[in-house]
Each structure stands twice: as structure tokens, then as C-alpha cells.
Amino acid sequence: MRATVLRNGPSPVSASADSIVEVRGVSKYYGSVEALRSIDLDFPRGKLTSLLGPSGCGKTTLLKIIAGLITADAGTIAIDGKYVSTPGPERAFVFQDFALMPWATVLRNVAFGLELRGMDKTKRENIARHYIDEVGLAGFGDKYPHELSGGMRQRVGLARALSVDADVLLLDEPFSAVDEQNRRKFQEDLIRLRTNQNKTFIFVTHSIEEAVYISDRIVLLSPRPGRVSQVIEPQIDRSVDPERIHRDKHYLDTVEEIWQGLKQYVE
Structure with a gap:
């Protein structure tokens, strides 16, 4: 089974009954630089969603707006139906540099x-x-x-x-500073924790392989200004041995499919 593409392009997404985080019309500027443009997204409760895209596409900016660490210039963030613009106890942030x-x-x-x-x-x-x-x-x-x-x-x-x-855990490239062996172990641990804790994870990564391996959903962002390009659900059976997953045809096909969509943006 191939990955399921839920949407292409910038058309709005209507709220889903199982969404815990709703992003509507979010845009962000840094001076004259437009970082994000009209982001519309829903994040399902209890799922792990990765934000993936080329450098500078606004992945971390969007994550920090959801966290309430920075403010959007337009649009809204709702958690469990309540609008938020500042940090709150229903969200927790895992920083790239440990903090x-x-x-x-x-x-x-x-x-x-x-x-x-x-x-x-x-x-x-x-x-x-x-x-x-x-x-x-x-x-x-x-x-x-x-x-x-x-x-x-x-x-x-x-x-x-x-x-x-917290109901929602926001992770900004948390495994980027560790070696490959530890990264693999962390990925396995994260899958286990998501299952055991029943939390909603929003995860920023530059790695296509990592996103496909750990994610229930992958949001592909276009180059600056960041816009939603695709939302993909990898059809990966994570109940089998991790080494088998990395050799599985469905996993490899999904990685290649995403790479074909992103490589045009790589200089």
C-alpha cells in the first residue's frame, strides 16, 4: 500500500472531530521577509505529525506559534476549541538545544x-x-x-x-544533535511513548526517512513563504522489527515519493 496523500495545495481544511490543534490562516513576517503564508492545518488527537520541508520553510516558526512562544501576524491557533496566543499547560516544548x-x-x-x-x-x-x-x-x-x-x-x-x-508535545528537531545509533533508538522510543502516553506529538525534522518512520502524518511545507504543499499518511506497519521497516518496499517508496516532491527545492 502506498502512502495516502490527504491533500495537495493550499485549499483550506475543515475542522475534524478528532482534531486537538487547529491552525487557521496563520501568516508570519520577520521584517520584510514572509516566513509563513495562510497556513491551514488540523492536528489529530493522539497522533504524531511531522513538519517537513526545505530549510527556511518555516517549520520551527509554525511550531513556536503553536506553542505560543512567538505570535502570528495573521490567523489563529485553537487547542481543544479554545483560541490561544501564549504558552499554556496543555502544550510542552522540547528544544533542539536541550535547554x-x-x-x-x-x-x-x-x-x-x-x-x-x-x-x-x-x-x-x-x-x-x-x-x-x-x-x-x-x-x-x-x-x-x-x-x-x-x-x-x-x-x-x-x-x-x-x-x-501536557496534551500536546512540540518537538523541534530533538534528535539532530545525537549520533545515528542514538537517533534510531530515540525514534523507536518516541513511537513507543506515543502509543503508551496517548499524547499528540508535533515534530519538526529535516529527515525524510525519520518523518516516514515515526509519523502518522507528514505535513510538507513549500519553500519560503511556507505554505502547506501536501499532507501524507505513511502506510507503515510499525509492529514489526524496526530493521525490517527500513527495508520495507512501502517505506522506501514513501521516502522516494516525498524526495521527488522536495528535491526541486534543494539547491
Whole structure:
């Protein structure tokens, strides 16, 4: 079965009953540079959607607008039917550069969002320990960021995002700073976490292979100004061994299909 192309071109998308994030008419300028133009998207609840496209197409800008970290110049963002323009507890952001507090232990870093909410220390540390274990860092709660590898620090960032129990997790190229072996392991962990946690993930990546492997849906953005070019659902059976997936004809065909659509934009 080939990937399912849900839409082509810039036609508006009507809200779906299972959407948790709705983006309507979002545009963004940086001075005279138009970064995004009239983005219309729905993000299904409990699914992992990747934003994919050439450098400078506005993937991270769109992610940060959804997070409320920057404001759009036009358009709206709604989470569960409520308009938002600033950060909120229903969303958590995982930064590309880890954004950890160097003076704090792993446990304190992971529990920090709950500490800001005024949660009792014992309760927040118990929650933090659970997610430290969940991301594969059991036994590292007392370590400091400088004592961890880059891959381990990124796991701390993911555990911190999970610990606040946000409905929507926004990840900005979280695996770009780790080696290929760790990246593969993180991808497998992310698929498992999405299934176990039943969260909605919005994931920015430059990697076609990564997007096809981990995603329920892939949103292809055109070069600046970023517009929705296609929305694709890879038809990948992720219940089989990961190594088989990377050799599977459907996976390889989907990667090639996306590459054919993007290579015209590569200089």
C-alpha cells in the first residue's frame, strides 16, 4: 500500500472531530521577509505529525506559534476549541538545544515545570522519577547535565515535557544533535511513548526517512513563504522489527515519493 496523500495545495481544511490543534490562516513576517503564508492545518488527537520541508520553510516558526512562544501576524491557533496566543499547560516544548538548567540535577530539571505550578515536592519528584525511568534514564536522577551525553540530555528534555502531562508535545528537531545509533533508538522510543502516553506529538525534522518512520502524518511545507504543499499518511506497519521497516518496499517508496516532491527545492 502506498502512502495516502490527504491533500495537495493550499485549499483550506475543515475542522475534524478528532482534531486537538487547529491552525487557521496563520501568516508570519520577520521584517520584510514572509516566513509563513495562510497556513491551514488540523492536528489529530493522539497522533504524531511531522513538519517537513526545505530549510527556511518555516517549520520551527509554525511550531513556536503553536506553542505560543512567538505570535502570528495573521490567523489563529485553537487547542481543544479554545483560541490561544501564549504558552499554556496543555502544550510542552522540547528544544533542539536541550535547554536544561546546568546547576540542577536531572530530577530537578524534569520536575521543574511541576515546581513552577506549585506542586508538592514529594509528588512532583515521584512524577519526575516515573518519566526519567520511562525515557530510559533510571538511576540518573542525581546527575547533572554536564555529566550526561548529548543523547541523555535530550532524554531529560523529553522527560520534562512528559512530566507536566501536557496534551500536546512540540518537538523541534530533538534528535539532530545525537549520533545515528542514538537517533534510531530515540525514534523507536518516541513511537513507543506515543502509543503508551496517548499524547499528540508535533515534530519538526529535516529527515525524510525519520518523518516516514515515526509519523502518522507528514505535513510538507513549500519553500519560503511556507505554505502547506501536501499532507501524507505513511502506510507503515510499525509492529514489526524496526530493521525490517527500513527495508520495507512501502517505506522506501514513501521516502522516494516525498524526495521527488522536495528535491526541486534543494539547491
